[in-house]
Amino acid sequence: MNILTIPLRNLRRKLPRTLLMVAVFSIGVASVTALIDLSKAVGESLEAKLSAYGANILVSPKTETLSVGYGGMALGDVSVDIKYLKEDETLAAIKGIHHKDRLSAVAPKFVVLTRVAEVPVGVVGVDFDQERQIKSHWHAAKGSLPGDPSAIVAGFDAAARLGLAPGSTVAVEGREFTVSGVLGSTGSEDDRLLFADLHALQAAAGKENRVHFVEVAALCSGCPIEEITAQLTAGLPDTDVKAMQQVVKSRMMTVDFVKHLALAVSGVILLTACVMIGLSVFSSVNERKNEIGLLRALGFSKVAVFFLMNLEALVLGAASAVVGYCAGFAASGRLMALLNLGDQAAPAFDPVQFGLTFVAVAVLSSLASLPPALAAARIEPSQALVML
Amino acid sequence: MLVADNIVKAYATDAGNAPALRGVSLRIAAGEFVCIMGRSGSGKSTLLNILSSLLSPDAGQVRYQGRDLAGLSARERDRLRATDFSMVFQMHHLLPYLTAFENVLTPFLSSLRPVSAEKRRKALDCLARVGLAEKADRLPGRLSGGEQQRVAIARALVTQPRVIFADEPTGSLDGDTGRHIMQILAGLNADGMSVVMVSHEPGYAAMAGRVVEIADGLVKAGA
Ligand SMILES: Nc1ncnc2c1ncn2[C@@H]1O[C@H](COP(=O)(O)OP(=O)(O)O)[C@@H](O)[C@H]1O
Ligand SMILES: [Mg+2]
Numbered sequence: 001m002n003i004l005t006i007p008l009r010n011l012r013r014k015l016p017r018t019l020l021m022v023a024v025f026s027i028g029v030a031s032v033t034a035l036i037d038l039s040k041a042v043g044e045s046l047e048a049k050l051s052a053y054g055a056n057i058l059v060s061p062k063t064e065t066l067s068v069g070y071g072g073m074a075l076g077d078v079s080v081d082i083k084y085l086k087e088d089e090t091l092a093a094i095k096g097i098h099h100k101d102r103l104s105a106v107a108p109k110f111v112v113l114t115r116v117a118e119v120p121v122g123v124v125g126v127d128f129d130q131e132r133q134i135k136s137h138w139h140a141a142k143g144s145l146p147g148d149p150s151a152i153v154a155g156f157d158a159a160a161r162l163g164l165a166p167g168s169t170v171a172v173e174g175r176e177f178t179v180s181g182v183l184g185s186t187g188s189e190d191d192r193l194l195f196a197d198l199h200a201l202q203a204a205a206g207k208e209n210r211v212h213f214v215e216v217a218a219l220c221s222g223c224p225i226e227e228i229t230a231q232l233t234a235g236l237p238d239t240d241v242k243a244m245q246q247v248v249k250s251r252m253m254t255v256d257f258v259k260h261l262a263l264a265v266s267g268v269i270l271l272t273a274c275v276m277i278g279l280s281v282f283s284s285v286n287e288r289k290n291e292i293g294l295l296r297a298l299g300f301s302k303v304a305v306f307f308l309m310n311l312e313a314l315v316l317g318a319a320s321a322v323v324g325y326c327a328g329f330a331a332s333g334r335l336m337a338l339l340n341l342g343d344q345a346a347p348a349f350d351p352v353q354f355g356l357t358f359v360a361v362a363v364l365s366s367l368a369s370l371p372p373a374l375a376a377a378r379i380e381p382s383q384a385l386v387m388l
Numbered sequence: 389m390l391v392a393d394n395i396v397k398a399y400a401t402d403a404g405n406a407p408a409l410r411g412v413s414l415r416i417a418a419g420e421f422v423c424i425m426g427r428s429g430s431g432k433s434t435l436l437n438i439l440s441s442l443l444s445p446d447a448g449q450v451r452y453q454g455r456d457l458a459g460l461s462a463r464e465r466d467r468l469r470a471t472d473f474s475m476v477f478q479m480h481h482l483l484p485y486l487t488a489f490e491n492v493l494t495p496f497l498s499s500l501r502p503v504s505a506e507k508r509r510k511a512l513d514c515l516a517r518v519g520l521a522e523k524a525d526r527l528p529g530r531l532s533g534g535e536q537q538r539v540a541i542a543r544a545l546v547t548q549p550r551v552i553f554a555d556e557p558t559g560s561l562d563g564d565t566g567r568h569i570m571q572i573l574a575g576l577n578a579d580g581m582s583v584v585m586v587s588h589e590p591g592y593a594a595m596a597g598r599v600v601e602i603a604d605g606l607v608k609a610g611a
Contacts (some may be wrong), residue, residue: 001490001493001496001497001502001503001508002497002499002500002501002502002503003497003498003499003500004500005486005490005497006483006486006494006497009483009485009486009490010485012485013484013485290481291483294477294481294483295494295498296466296469297442297469297475298469298470298475298494298495298543299466299467299468299469299470299471299495299498299547300466300470300498301462301463301466301498302462302466304498304499381441381442381469382437382442382443384442384475384477384481385433385437385442385443385477
């Protein structure tokens with residue numbers, strides 16, 4: 001037995017009211033827990049989906065263009081030299097940056113212009129595994145995406161124009177490729193191109209270890225894209241590293257919006273819960289003025305009375321934190337299943353997060369009970385004499 | 389030990405200031421059993437509450453062991469009530485959600501420090517002394533008025549105070565129960581505790597060592 005006995009017994013005596021309070025605060029804690037879990041999961045899943053939508057950094061050789069004019073006539077820009085990037089060095093440099101964990105795909109490209117049945121067409125050599133990380137919307141309308149180096153995939157329009165179907169053969173740079181499939185329409189320039197295995201194409205063109213550019217997809221909610229770009233630039237002298245800001249910004253904004261929204265709603269819920277705790281302790285103080293006066297007459301100090309009322313809120317808060325966290329945890333699991341976020345691993349019970357929630361709720365409830373506890377401490381011992 | 393000097397106290401009411409005490413002086417020696425008597429409204433409770441530090445006088449001084457109560461800090465007055473003074477109110481004033489035993493221990497529940505086994509034993513002794521050992525685990529709602537008052541006395545005893553202040557402790561009780569309460573108080577006084585009580589029943593007052601009579605806010609006899 002100690003000072004805790006008093007609030008505990010009082011809460012037990014008013015069990016229905018106590019349960020109601022705990023239920024209400026628990027709902028608040030549960031909503032916030034679920035909301036934070038959910039927004040985290042939604043943010044992650046959004047980010048995964050968004051980065052699957054395309055690359056956001058382009059690594060290409062530094063090309064110098066020369067504006068050519070003669071006699072007052074602009075003749076347009078001329079690329080002075082078409083440089084290549086060395087595949088091994090470039091990829092090693094990209095994969096060696098500090099933020100390498102944030103890179104979700106590194107997709108090198110080697111481009112060849114050729115003619116198939118006298119029709120000019122671009123053939124892009126790609127690393128299919130990496131390419132499909134960036135282009136999750138790729139799917140085979142006919143046939144399948146290639147599995148071996150001698151296979152080639154045709155974009156939707158290119159296939160139509162060249163009359164290609166799975167099984168057709170195409171000669172590129174003197175080498176025979178077999179069409180393994182035709183891509184569904186993507187609405188991008190991919191529709192007009194052919195895609196072959198990077199190394200097979202390099203070999204056919206006699207340009208081993210050469211790539212024209214590399215597309216990189218970075219996940220950027222935890223780090224600014226500028227940092228990744230800067231690290232890439234540092235690792236790759238003589239290359240151009242361009243962040244496609246538009247893509248990145250909108251990506252970040254979507255993810256941030258979800259998180260900010262969750263935070264704002266959590267704030268409102270917590271504020272409401274605090275006000276309710278405060279009001280409940282206020283009413284408790286008011287209806288127990290005589291009791292408090294009696295305790296003061298028995299020698300309780302102002303500090304002890306303050307502590308007593310604070311403890312009552314703390315007990316309510318602690319109970320609500322436990323019940324609310326568990327409920328919120330269960331709810332967020334159910335909600336994620338409902339919202340089809342099943343691809344995210346089901347949230348695991350995290351003792352650290354639970355501890356933080358517990359401490360935060362305890363601190364908040366004791367802060368919320370500050371004004372009524374101070375009011376209680378101001379009650380004079382002579383209040384014990386007032387008979388109701 | 390306890391000295392009141394020319395105490396004046398008035399209450400603010402709708403009809404203006406209503407004087408309750410108009411210059412009361414009183415000395416109480418250690419180990420005395422004093423009964424303050426007078427008609428209803430004469431100022432008995434006001435005097436008792438000023439003596440016990442629950443109220444402060446408008447003028448005049450209360451000295452306990454030579455120290456002016458008004459000169460003490462709030463904390464010192466709290467300590468005084470926790471150690472030297474104990475109060476028994478007319479209405480028993482128990483916490484309804486604590487058992488008789490826990491109510492007796494309330495004076496020790498003001499900190500996180502657990503109540504020692506010795507204090508628990510003491511509380512049971514006090515309950516036994518007022519004849520309630522076997523009802524220690526009952527809530528006040530399941531005790532009679534007389535029993536509740538005895539629990540309140542046990543609570544007043546548990547801190548081993550020097551002075552017990554009791555405001556009409558028998559007021560709401562029938563004759564036999566009232567007499568039992570008076571016997572308990574007389575027994576405490578026999579053990580050396582000072583008792584200052586208020587009563588308006590001459591029968592009980594006769595059991596005290598000294599009777600102080602007040603009327604209209606002034607001492608008539610016994611100071
Ligand atoms: N809190 C109060 N507010 C206003 N008047 C009071 C208050 N307490 C007591 N009085 C008045 O003061 C006078 C003395 O009261 P009290 O000391 O309670 O007398 P007693 O205990 O002898 O009946 C009475 O006239 C009473 O009405
Ligand atoms: Mg009275």
